[in-house]
Structures are given as C-alpha cells and as structure tokens.
Amino acid sequence: MAKVAHSTPMLHVASIERTIAFYEKLGFRLIDDDGCRPVGWARMHCASGEIMFLRAEHKIEATKQGFFFYLYTPELEVLREELFMQGITASEIRHPPYMPSGAMSLIDPDGYRIEVGQWGEIEQAKWEQHLVNRATVLKMALRPGGGT
Numbered sequence: 087m088a089k090v091a092h093s094t095p096m097l098h099v100a101s102i103e104r105t106i107a108f109y110e111k112l113g114f115r116l117i118d119d120d121g122c123r124p125v126g127w128a129r130m131h132c133a134s135g136e137i138m139f140l141r142a143e144h145k146i147e148a149t150k151q152g153f154f155f156y157l158y159t160p161e162l163e164v165l166r167e168e169l170f171m172q173g174i175t176a177s178e179i180r181h182p183p184y185m186p187s188g189a190m191s192l193i194d195p196d197g198y199r200i201e202v203g204q205w206g207e208i209e210q211a212k213w214e215q216h217l218v219n220r221a222t223v224l225k226m227a228l229r230p231g232g233g234t
Contacts (some may be wrong), residue, residue, distance in 0.1 A: 087143070090095065090161045094136055094137065094138050095130070095137050095138070095155075096137075096138040096139070096140055097137065097138070097139055097140070097145065097153075097196075098127075098139075098140050098142035098144075098146060098196075099139045099140070099141065099142060099195070099196045100141075100142055100146050100195075100196055101124070101125070101141075101195070102119070102125040102128050102140075102141050103124065103125060103126070103178050105128075105139050105194065105195060106125075106128055106139075108174070108194055108195050109194070110170065111169060111174060112132070112157065112165075112169075112200075112202075113132050113133070113159075113165075114131060114132045115131055115132075115136070115188050116128060116129075116130050116132060117129050117131050118132065119134075124141065124151055125141065125222065126140070126141050127139065127140050127141065129202070132157070137155075138206040138234040143176075146174065146178070146196045146197065147199065148196055148197030148198045148199075149169050150163065151198065153206075154198060154199035154200065154201060155198070155199075155200045155201065156201045156202075156203065156204055157200060157202045157203075158202070158204070158205040159202055159203075159204055159205070160201070160204065160205060160206070161204070162179060162187070162188045162189070162202065162204035163179065163188070163191065165202065166179060166190055169192070174192060175192065175193075176190045176191065176192040176202075177190045177191045177192065178190070185203040185204065185209065186206075186208050187203070187205070187206035187209055188203070188208075189201060189202065189203040189204070189210055190202050
C-alpha cells in the first residue's frame, strides 16, 4: 500500500523575510526559497523538522487558524534568555504536568502561538514507559479473545 513519506506544515505569513529572521532566532535555518523578491515561499529546517512559509494574499488572522507550533529544546532557560537578548518576549517558564522540565510560550510576527518545551530526562523516561505500556496493551488486544 502506498503511504505518505514526509509532512511539511505550511503557514501563510505577511512577510517571509521577517518570518525567516524570527525563526532563525529559534534555531531554524533557511534551506530553500523561490528566489523571488519579495520571497513568495521559503522552507526552513531545525534539528528534526521543517516548516514552509507562503506569502499570504490576504490579511493574516492567526487566532482563526486553530494552529500552533510545539517545539522542543534541551535547554529551555538558555533559549529563553537568548531570545530575550534578541528582543523576543517569551512567557515565564512554567512546569505543567505534561512537561515537568518546563515550557514557555511566545508569539511569532504574524501572531501565531509557539510553545517550547524542554524535553529532558523526565520526559524521555515517561515517553519510553508509555511506549512499553502501549505495546503491552496492543499485544494483549491482538491475542485471540484479547479484545473482549
């Protein structure tokens, strides 16, 4: 059976040049664009993901998009301080149950919400345990009579 092999979120933005400058501060790097001026589309990568930006033909209404990014970093406090030094405001670091090592939020130039969580040893251990538990449940469900 044929399957998709890759996923690239695409986001409409007012100014791709401004957006590139913002996302570079988060650790993304520009890998491709359409070569036009002004830029019509651009693709950026980070350590294990990518995003594309398309120049919007209409007013951006980020609050109506129902969309936000959840990014991960191993050094949340350092990232927050570096963003602050570059003029980017981020929330205080909080420690919700789903991200005990910490999380913060910020808003990009078009008003899109970005959450950044610190993926630490606690989160990794919980995720690994979740995968073990899930595999056990699935294995039992696949046994004859296991789903009843």
